[in-house]
Amino acid sequence: MDVECSVKQFIAKELLNNCALTEIGENQPLIEQGIIDSLGILALLSFIEDTYAVRIGDDDLIPENFETLVAISAMIRSKISARQVA
Amino acid sequence: MDFSLSDTQSRFRDSLVEFARRELNHDVAKDDTESRFSWPRWQKLSSMGLTGLCLPESYGGQGADMVTTTVGLEALGYACRDSGIIHALITHLLSALQIAKFGTDRQRETYLPGACRGEIVCAQAITEAESGSDAMAMKTKAEKIDTGYRLNGSKMFISNGPIADVALVLAVTDPGRKSLGRVSSFVVEKGYKGFACGKPFEKMGLRTLMNSELVFEDCLVPTSAILGREGQGMMMFNEGMQYERTLLFACHLGVQRRVQESCIRYARERRQGGQPIAKYQLVAEKITRMIVNLELGRLILYKSAWLIDQQKRSNLESSIAKLFISENLKLACLDAIQIHGAYGYMKEFEIERDLRDSIASTIYSGTSEIQKIIISTLSGL
Numbered sequence: 001m002d003v004e005c006s007v008k009q010f011i012a013k014e015l016l017n018n019c020a021l022t023e024i025g026e027n028q029p030l031i032e033q034g035i036i037d038s039l040g041i042l043a044l045l046s047f048i049e050d051t052y053a054v055r056i057g058d059d060d061l062i063p064e065n066f067e068t069l070v071a072i073s074a075m076i077r078s079k080i081s082a083r084q085v086a
Numbered sequence: 087m088d089f090s091l092s093d094t095q096s097r098f099r100d101s102l103v104e105f106a107r108r109e110l111n112h113d114v115a116k117d118d119t120e121s122r123f124s125w126p127r128w129q130k131l132s133s134m135g136l137t138g139l140c141l142p143e144s145y146g147g148q149g150a151d152m153v154t155t156t157v158g159l160e161a162l163g164y165a166c167r168d169s170g171i172i173h174a175l176i177t178h179l180l181s182a183l184q185i186a187k188f189g190t191d192r193q194r195e196t197y198l199p200g201a202c203r204g205e206i207v208c209a210q211a212i213t214e215a216e217s218g219s220d221a222m223a224m225k226t227k228a229e230k231i232d233t234g235y236r237l238n239g240s241k242m243f244i245s246n247g248p249i250a251d252v253a254l255v256l257a258v259t260d261p262g263r264k265s266l267g268r269v270s271s272f273v274v275e276k277g278y279k280g281f282a283c284g285k286p287f288e289k290m291g292l293r294t295l296m297n298s299e300l301v302f303e304d305c306l307v308p309t310s311a312i313l314g315r316e317g318q319g320m321m322m323f324n325e326g327m328q329y330e331r332t333l334l335f336a337c338h339l340g341v342q343r344r345v346q347e348s349c350i351r352y353a354r355e356r357r358q359g360g361q362p363i364a365k366y367q368l369v370a371e372k373i374t375r376m377i378v379n380l381e382l383g384r385l386i387l388y389k390s391a392w393l394i395d396q397q398k399r400s401n402l403e404s405s406i407a408k409l410f411i412s413e414n415l416k417l418a419c420l421d422a423i424q425i426h427g428a429y430g431y432m433k434e435f436e437i438e439r440d441l442r443d444s445i446a447s448t449i450y451s452g453t454s455e456i457q458k459i460i461i462s463t464l465s466g467l
Contacts, residue, residue: 031263031264031266031267032263032264033264034264036266037264037266038266038320038323038324039459039463039464040463041320041321041324042399042401042460042464043463043464043466045399045401046399046401046402049398049399058187058188058314061318061321061322061324061325062315062321063266063267063317063320063321066266
């Protein structure tokens, strides 16, 4: 399963009470709409780090990286690439 | 899996216990009665390098990892009878740690060497009169202007507020946004115009810890005062909470151990009906509960510290530790009074102070109710 799909499933299941996947758009403003809130971000970070074996460091903890599904997926992919290079 | 401390950590713990008993326990009852912060005790903590315990060595700190820092703070909580000053120390360390983690090189160079020496005292200002647990409902604003930001608002109950040289102030920079991205953190110095500190509050417990209101009235801070990036405040807050809910409650574990030992000693010495009261099962049950809770609290707390050292997230574990240790510290102190009977109620035995000091532990750093919400959310409920 690709990154975007997997993150979308997590958001739908854990943050939106099992809503339909079609209800989440790839550029939907997740923070702006309160889908990712102060508690939701903690759950999302744990999911990302556990699923992809990457570390989201202090420098990555900026709202821009979590604004949309596209942004989240791009950050994860860059972390995976960095890990593979290392 | 290895539960043992290294020789270095064990020696560190023992030396701090010896140091605290020798240097930190004079006139504590008097300072408590008079609600006074002890600068001599602070200077002694500094002289031991403890004001820079977990801060980077490159800035004069000791660079201790989280497990070692937890060992040290548990030892101080155990051996130092002034819980207020240990709380002040941890508040200072947590605030300086935020600068170390998120600050620019210039901010680190400006504040950390002095913080490590204990010459710059640090505080964090998050809570407001109308936003406690819902911290992100804060109203303090930081409006962007040409030279930086203009702060307006006030912060409430701020630990170290009256003695701090530097406060990390969370303020709304983008009122139009939801919680993430709405607030930013600023390093505000005591001398900034428009920044004022209220008188220390009179409190039920932790009376040697100074808490006050911080007021910002058209307080101008330079652009260079922002910590991290604009809008990063909430995420830094979340990161900081893992450290806070670990380190602050390490000290409480130490207090719990001291209270427990006092109960065991007293229950073995105090005789009623021709035998030590320890032989009465209802007394022994109370102490047994303390022993079980202390051991379990220690396991989850050290797991939280270890996770941080492994560069892993400990939001769940630190919340469990915070909830468990604070609730059981309060319970242990209440039981200790009961076991000591009328003597426990007297100031001379100092257990009543431990009880008063313990009460707020289920409130600060997120109430017990908030911890339960965090734990349930992170467990997929």
